[in-house]
Amino acid sequence: MILPPEEHTLLVREYIAAAEAEERPKRDNARVVLTGSFCEQPPLGLIKSIEMAGCYIVDDDFHLVARWNLDDVAIDGDPLWNLAKSFLHRSADTSSKYSVRREDKGKFLLESVRKYGAEGVIFAAASFCDPALLERPMLLEILKKHGIPSTAFKFAENTGQMAPIREQAGTFADSIKLWSAA
Secondary structure, three states, X not given: OOOOHHHHHHHHHHHHHHHHHOOOOOOOOEEEXXXXXXXXXXXXXXXXXXXXXXXXXXXXXXOHHHHOEOOOOOXXXXXXXXXXXXXXXXXXXXXXXXXXXXXHOOHHHHHHHHHOOOOEEEEEEEOOOHHHHXXXXXXXXXHHHOOOOEEEEXXXXXXXXXXXXXXXXXXXXXXXXXXXOO
């Protein structure tokens, strides 16, 4: 199916108008960045559990490829070289990307917290994802240094672990709202 851009734009505008017209109670949920999904996007049940626990997910690293480059890739010169240069020097930081300078580690996450007004960070990594699990201690240290609350857990597909995750996320949201200066 091919949808002309004009029709797509109209549908998006109609959707936005319908969403804005919807009556929804305002909740005092904690605004969080959800990160750690390098190897696998979390199951929808996990995302819903976090939201039901009192968290608004204001940014995440799902489908990062759609916003991988932080700015436009140069169009003059060798396209392969330009893509490589953009990836190395002007792309989002992930657990799969080596940071040359130690002080650059975590800048992308800190910027996300600042940009979206997050009050905390939830690390949710697949239990088999070594890159995300190895990066987590470094990022936790950086968040602690900046006074940003965080919590972390591992997940696996098709397990009955959503209730404990909801409890942990709920406790985290409560701690932000009750005791945080954020």
